[in-house]
Amino acid sequence: MTAQIIDGKAFAATVRDKVAGHVARLKENHGITPGLAVVLVGEDPASQVYVRSKGKQTVEVGMNSFEHKLEIDTSEGDLLALIEKLNADPAVHGILVQLPLPGHLDEDLVINAIDPAKDVDGFHISNVGLLGTGQKSMVPCTPLGCLMMLRDHHGSLSGLNAVVIGRSNIVGKPMAQLLLGDSCTVTIAHSRTKDIQEVCRRADIVVAAVGRREMVTGDWIKPGATVIDVGINRIDAPEKGEGKTRLVGDCDYGSCAEVAGAITPVPGGVGPMTIACLLANTLTACCRANALEEPEGLTA
Ligand code: NDP
Numbered sequence: 657m658t659a660q661i662i663d664g665k666a667f668a669a670t671v672r673d674k675v676a677g678h679v680a681r682l683k684e685n686h687g688i689t690p691g692l693a694v695v696l697v698g699e700d701p702a703s704q705v706y707v708r709s710k711g712k713q714t715v716e717v718g719m720n721s722f723e724h725k726l727e728i729d730t731s732e733g734d735l736l737a738l739i740e741k742l743n744a745d746p747a748v749h750g751i752l753v754q755l756p757l758p759g760h761l762d763e764d765l766v767i768n769a770i771d772p773a774k775d776v777d778g779f780h781i782s783n784v785g786l787l788g789t790g791q792k793s794m795v796p797c798t799p800l801g802c803l804m805m806l807r808d809h810h811g812s813l814s815g816l817n818a819v820v821i822g823r824s825n826i827v828g829k830p831m832a833q834l835l836l837g838d839s840c841t842v843t844i845a846h847s848r849t850k851d852i853q854e855v856c857r858r859a860d861i862v863v864a865a866v867g868r869r870e871m872v873t874g875d876w877i878k879p880g881a882t883v884i885d886v887g888i889n890r891i892d893a894p895e896k897g898e899g900k901t902r903l904v905g906d907c908d909y910g911s912c913a914e915v916a917g918a919i920t921p922v923p924g925g926v927g928p929m930t931i932a933c934l935l936a937n938t939l940t941a942c943c944r945a946n947a948l949e950e951p952e953g954l955t956a
Pocket of ligand 1: 822828886888889930
């Protein structure tokens, strides 16, 4: 069997189109423009690339983008004061603090200072609790993107066996909650899981969020299963020239694609969906803030 490729790049474009259409209607019918504020502390090169890309796509869908770039030695007090200002600003519907933060800043404290209604990353403790109890919340962008692709591919996920590899707060745990919310039978695997290959081989859906290059190989996969590869690992690519690199996932694409029914590639799978879902969350937050109907199909 050769797996069907789940094209996250194309899917993300349809999500952005939906968001842009809704934003245009919000402007025309209500005079409201959704706004996303992104806060970057320091000059981490990868974070700078993400923030640039987020800002560009925010503007492309017709939203306002507010970028706040702070010095690496910014004090916790100054950062919290900025968040308080953004919380109170009616033009700002979503606030994202780019992680990781420099070591002297307490990430939990900073994230929990964001108004939960504006917490478009879905990391605030209130949103974590709401998601865990099946209530309306802001849902973390990467797992939301995975869920959208799975729903699109399978229709109903009810009764399917899902294995999520990884138990981080930003991917693994919320992913498991979302799959449970869609009535999957969910197993969370991690570094202490015994017979992890065997656990994965029982799954109709495998979501890999580990951070280890090409760890999941085809012999871990049940024939016909769906593989969602969240991993982003940069490796040397001497075949492309000296000093060149390329991205690979947590799944060995070649061997998994031979067995799976469907698979997301890296790059071009989960990655593009993450920013698309950030835009979707900002739109959702804006609709909720203004007591307007939320767009369909853009949240859990
Ligand atoms: P974390 O490092 O926070 O978590 C990794 C998880 O993998 C942990 O729960 C860890 O288990 C588990 N793990 C580590 N080694 C093994 C192993 N040998 N067997 C089984 N489980 C293992 O990573 P994140 O969740 O933040 O990210 C995971 C991957 O997803 C990374 O490659 C990251 O770059 C990528 N990512 C991609 C995004 C996107 O937009 N596409 C967004 C966010 C992340 P334990 O808890 O026991 O230590």
